[in-house]
Amino acid sequence: MKIKKNIATSENGFIFNPSTGDSFSSNPIGAEILLFMKSGKTSLEIKEIILENYEVEPAQLERDWEDWLLQLKDANLLDL
Amino acid sequence: MKLRYERPYLKKMNVGVMNKFGSRSDFQPVKFIDGVSVKSLTDKYGSPVFVLSERQIRKNYQSAVRSFNTRYPKVQFAWSYKTNYINAVCNVFHQEGSWAEVVSGFEYHKAIGNGVAGNHIIFNGPEKKEADLKLAIENDSLIHIDHFEELYKLIDICEALNKKPRVAIRVNMDTGIYPLWDRFGFNYENGQAWNAILKIVGLGKMQLVGLHCHIGTFMLSTSAYAIATSKLCDLAMKCKNQLQNPIEYLDLGGGFPSTNTLKGSYLPGVDTVPPIDDFAEAITTTILGYGFQQNELPMLILETGRALIDDAGYLLGSVIANKQLSDGRRATILNFGVNLLFTSFWYDHHISPAQDFTHYTEETILYGPMCMNIDVIRESINLPLLSPGDLVVVHKVGAYNMTQWMQFISTRPAVVLIDETGQTHEIRQAETLKYMEIPESVPVHLQHKK
Amino acid sequence: MIEPIPYVIAITALNAIDSPGPGLAVIRALREGLGTGLRIIGLCYESLEPGIYLHGQVDKTYQIPYPTAGAGPLLERLQYVHEKEKLDLVIPNFDSELYNFIKISVDLNKLGIKTFLPSHKQLEIREKINLAKFGKKHNLLVPEDRIIFKADELEKVAADLGYPLVVKGKYYEASVVHTLEQASKAFSLLSVKWGLPVIAQKFVKGTEINIAALGDGKGNAISVIPMRKLYITDKGKAWAGVTLEDNTLLDLGRDFIKATHWKGGCELEIMKDAAGKLFIMEINPRFPAWVYLTAAAGQNQPAALVKMAFGELVEPFDSYQPGKMFVRYAWDHITDITEFQQISALGEL
Incomplete structure (x- = not known):
C-alpha cells in the first residue's frame, strides 16, 4: 500500500492531490500515518509505531486500518 | 504514558458547502443525567435504556401550571395518558395535582388503577366500549362525546342505568391551520356541534358540563389557540343564553410542542417553538375578554402531554459498528432503532456522545439495528468519531416513545426513573422472551418434540 | 477629509457570485463612507465565498455555523470571534440568518457588539404568506393572493384570480402558470421543495x-x-x-x-x-x-x-x-489552494 508520489501533505493534516485537484484534511493521527506512508514505511512498521505510541488494542487498530485504507482508496490517494 | 487514540480519519474538503471541520466544537459530551453517570446507568440497567428525570417532569409541570395560573383563576391540567402511561410517570403528574385524560378503556383502567378519582378522569376518543362507558358513568367521569353514534349509545345506557352522566362534546373547527382535524368530534362551522348540543340539552338525559377541542399536534401557532378558544366561548355563551345551560369548563386539549426539531424545519426547535406562556396568553386573554361574568368564568382544562415530558426523557444506547457505504458516505449502527425511537420518523433528534472526544467530526448516517431498511435514526448528522462500544444519549424522547414503541425483532428495554434525590428506579423492566411468550400457545401438533 | 474611525465591523454574505449576496457591496460602501481606520471581519458559511479571498476588502474571515444550527451555536462562535477581534458591530445580510441574529442581539449588545436590526415581528409581517394581509392593513398595494394547502383548491383560486397565475413556494421560487395543469404541477414541485403552504398570486x-x-x-x-x-x-x-x-x-x-x-x-x-x-x-x-x-x-x-x-x-x-x-462585472481573483485548505479546515482565514 503506497501513497501516490505526487500527493502533497502538510504536518497540519492538509492533503492536496495535484492530479485530481481534490483537497483533504485529516485528524492528527491520520496526518502522522500519511507522513509515515509517504516516507516508505510498510503497513506493519506503521502499525507497530502506532501501537507503541497510542493507547489502542491491536484488534481495534487492525479494524481501523482496513477502514483507513478504504478511505484512502476512496479518496484516490493510493498507488494501486 | 501513551497518547489518546482516535481512529485515523480523512475528510474531503468540499467546495461550496463549508466543512464543519474546525478548531471549535458544536458538541459537549453528556456524561451525566441529573447527576447520575450515563455509564453507571447502562452498566446497571443495560443498553439501550430509557431514562426519565422526575425533577424535570415536575419542573415542567409546575412551570406550565404557573403560566396559566398567573393569568386565569380556574385551571386544571389532565395528564394525557397516551403520551406516556407508565404508571410511575402518571403518578408523578397525579401527585402534582393533574387529572387523567384517557382515550380507551385500557387507559381508563390504568387511571383507576393509579388511584385517580373517577370524577377526575376525562374520557376522550372515538372508541369507548359499552362496558367502559357504563363504568365511566358509575364513576362520574367526564365523558367527551366524539360522534352521534356515541351520543345515541350513551342515551340508551343512561336510560338503562337511570343515571345522568356529566358530558362534553368534542368540537372540531377551522383555526386557520392545516391539516384540519375534522375527523374527531362535531364540526363548529357547519352547525353540527350546535346540533349535538341541542340534542343533549333537549333530551335532558345527560348534563352538558363542558366543551372540548383538540386542534392539532405540535402546534407552532399560538393564534390558532386564540381562534379555537373564541369558538368554544361562542358555543358556551349560546349554551348559557339560549339554552340556560351554563358550561362549567372549556377543555382546550393538547398540542403544545416540545423543543424538538421537526424534520424539514429550517431552524431548530429550541429557537422557534413558542413558550407555554405564549399559548397561555392567547387562550386566557380570549376567555377573559369574551364577556363572561367573573363568577361564571368556566374552568380551563388542558390536556398537555408532549410539552410536559419530552425533554425529561433520554434514550441511552451504544455504537455497534461503523461502516462505509458504497457511495463513500459514513454510517454508524446503533443498538436502538425506530422500534424504540418512533419519534425519529418526524424529529431530527439531538444526539450527544457520552464520553470525551476530540474536535474532529464526521458526517454520518445513524442506523438502528433492525434488519429493515427504514430503520434510520438520523439521515445525516455531524458527530465526533465514535467507536464500537461508545455510548450515546438521545435527548427529548419522553413523549410517545414509551407508548408507541414496537416489539419488533427484539424486546423492549428497561425504563429508569431518576428521582429528585438522584436515586434510580427501574419503573419498567426490560422485556424477556418468557414475558413475550406468555400469551402464546402452540397447538399440540405443532409442538416441538423434546 | 474623512476622519478615520477605527471600528471593527463584521459582515456576512461575502458570496459575490452570479446570484450575489450584499456583503461586498456593504463593505465597499462602508470603506468609502467611514474611512481607512475600518477593520472588516468577514463571516462566512461556505469555503468559496469570494469575499474570503479578497484581503483588500475583508481583513479576516471566520466561518460561522449555518442558521439551521440555531442561535446558541451562532452566539458561541461570535463570542470566539469577539475575543480575537473585539467587534464593535455586526451587519448580517442574508434573509435566512436574520432570525438568529435578532434572537441573539441582546446578548451581543451585552458583549459590546452592536446591531441595527428589525424585530422578529417586523420580519414576520413581510413574509410571503403575510404580505397581502399587511398591504391591506396599511393601504399598500400587494397583488391579491391565496394561501393553498391542497392542490384541489387551485381550480377555485384560478377562477378567482384568473390566469396567468403566479405560484410561489413558501420561501423561495415562483413560476407563472397559464393552465390548471401547469398550476398543479407547480404546486406539487414547490410544496415538495419548500413545504406547505404554497401561495397563488395574481399576476401583475x-x-x-x-x-x-x-x-x-x-x-x-x-x-x-x-x-x-x-x-x-x-x-x-x-x-x-x-x-x-x-x-x-x-x-x-x-x-x-x-x-x-x-x-x-x-x-x-x-x-x-x-x-x-x-x-x-x-x-x-x-x-x-x-x-x-x-x-x-x-x-x-x-x-x-x-x-x-x-x-x-x-x-x-x-x-x-x-x-x-x-x-455588474465578474473578475477572476487568483489565490492558492492553501488558502482554500486553510479556511476549509480551520474555519479562519
Whole structure:
C-alpha cells in the first residue's frame, strides 16, 4: 500500500492531490500515518509505531486500518 | 504514558458547502443525567435504556401550571395518558395535582388503577366500549362525546342505568391551520356541534358540563389557540343564553410542542417553538375578554402531554459498528432503532456522545439495528468519531416513545426513573422472551418434540 | 477629509457570485463612507465565498455555523470571534440568518457588539404568506393572493384570480402558470421543495423597480433610493440598473418604513403596471446586493446605518443623483489552494 508520489501533505493534516485537484484534511493521527506512508514505511512498521505510541488494542487498530485504507482508496490517494 | 487514540480519519474538503471541520466544537459530551453517570446507568440497567428525570417532569409541570395560573383563576391540567402511561410517570403528574385524560378503556383502567378519582378522569376518543362507558358513568367521569353514534349509545345506557352522566362534546373547527382535524368530534362551522348540543340539552338525559377541542399536534401557532378558544366561548355563551345551560369548563386539549426539531424545519426547535406562556396568553386573554361574568368564568382544562415530558426523557444506547457505504458516505449502527425511537420518523433528534472526544467530526448516517431498511435514526448528522462500544444519549424522547414503541425483532428495554434525590428506579423492566411468550400457545401438533 | 474611525465591523454574505449576496457591496460602501481606520471581519458559511479571498476588502474571515444550527451555536462562535477581534458591530445580510441574529442581539449588545436590526415581528409581517394581509392593513398595494394547502383548491383560486397565475413556494421560487395543469404541477414541485403552504398570486404585468431603504426604527426613512433594473439575469438578478427620480416611489418607500417602523436596511421589490400603480411584490429584510449604488448616488445607506447603530442622530437624506448607473462585472481573483485548505479546515482565514 503506497501513497501516490505526487500527493502533497502538510504536518497540519492538509492533503492536496495535484492530479485530481481534490483537497483533504485529516485528524492528527491520520496526518502522522500519511507522513509515515509517504516516507516508505510498510503497513506493519506503521502499525507497530502506532501501537507503541497510542493507547489502542491491536484488534481495534487492525479494524481501523482496513477502514483507513478504504478511505484512502476512496479518496484516490493510493498507488494501486 | 501513551497518547489518546482516535481512529485515523480523512475528510474531503468540499467546495461550496463549508466543512464543519474546525478548531471549535458544536458538541459537549453528556456524561451525566441529573447527576447520575450515563455509564453507571447502562452498566446497571443495560443498553439501550430509557431514562426519565422526575425533577424535570415536575419542573415542567409546575412551570406550565404557573403560566396559566398567573393569568386565569380556574385551571386544571389532565395528564394525557397516551403520551406516556407508565404508571410511575402518571403518578408523578397525579401527585402534582393533574387529572387523567384517557382515550380507551385500557387507559381508563390504568387511571383507576393509579388511584385517580373517577370524577377526575376525562374520557376522550372515538372508541369507548359499552362496558367502559357504563363504568365511566358509575364513576362520574367526564365523558367527551366524539360522534352521534356515541351520543345515541350513551342515551340508551343512561336510560338503562337511570343515571345522568356529566358530558362534553368534542368540537372540531377551522383555526386557520392545516391539516384540519375534522375527523374527531362535531364540526363548529357547519352547525353540527350546535346540533349535538341541542340534542343533549333537549333530551335532558345527560348534563352538558363542558366543551372540548383538540386542534392539532405540535402546534407552532399560538393564534390558532386564540381562534379555537373564541369558538368554544361562542358555543358556551349560546349554551348559557339560549339554552340556560351554563358550561362549567372549556377543555382546550393538547398540542403544545416540545423543543424538538421537526424534520424539514429550517431552524431548530429550541429557537422557534413558542413558550407555554405564549399559548397561555392567547387562550386566557380570549376567555377573559369574551364577556363572561367573573363568577361564571368556566374552568380551563388542558390536556398537555408532549410539552410536559419530552425533554425529561433520554434514550441511552451504544455504537455497534461503523461502516462505509458504497457511495463513500459514513454510517454508524446503533443498538436502538425506530422500534424504540418512533419519534425519529418526524424529529431530527439531538444526539450527544457520552464520553470525551476530540474536535474532529464526521458526517454520518445513524442506523438502528433492525434488519429493515427504514430503520434510520438520523439521515445525516455531524458527530465526533465514535467507536464500537461508545455510548450515546438521545435527548427529548419522553413523549410517545414509551407508548408507541414496537416489539419488533427484539424486546423492549428497561425504563429508569431518576428521582429528585438522584436515586434510580427501574419503573419498567426490560422485556424477556418468557414475558413475550406468555400469551402464546402452540397447538399440540405443532409442538416441538423434546 | 474623512476622519478615520477605527471600528471593527463584521459582515456576512461575502458570496459575490452570479446570484450575489450584499456583503461586498456593504463593505465597499462602508470603506468609502467611514474611512481607512475600518477593520472588516468577514463571516462566512461556505469555503468559496469570494469575499474570503479578497484581503483588500475583508481583513479576516471566520466561518460561522449555518442558521439551521440555531442561535446558541451562532452566539458561541461570535463570542470566539469577539475575543480575537473585539467587534464593535455586526451587519448580517442574508434573509435566512436574520432570525438568529435578532434572537441573539441582546446578548451581543451585552458583549459590546452592536446591531441595527428589525424585530422578529417586523420580519414576520413581510413574509410571503403575510404580505397581502399587511398591504391591506396599511393601504399598500400587494397583488391579491391565496394561501393553498391542497392542490384541489387551485381550480377555485384560478377562477378567482384568473390566469396567468403566479405560484410561489413558501420561501423561495415562483413560476407563472397559464393552465390548471401547469398550476398543479407547480404546486406539487414547490410544496415538495419548500413545504406547505404554497401561495397563488395574481399576476401583475409591468416594469420591475427595486427600492433600497433605510429606516431608523422610529418610523423615519433615512434614505430611499429607487432603481430600475436595466437587465436581468436568468436568476432574476439585476445585472445593470439606474437610479430613478419619481416621488411616488419615494413616498412608497417612506410609507412602508412609517407603517412598519422598520429598523435597518431593506429592499422593496415593486411592479409598476401600465396604469402606473405600484404593487409591492416582495420585501427583503436587508440591504440589496446593489446597495453600493446608494452610496454612489449620494446616500450611503450602510454608512448611515453604522452611524445610527453607534447612537448618532442621522437626519434623513434630502437628495441623490438620478441617472447613476451600475453595471455588474465578474473578475477572476487568483489565490492558492492553501488558502482554500486553510479556511476549509480551520474555519479562519
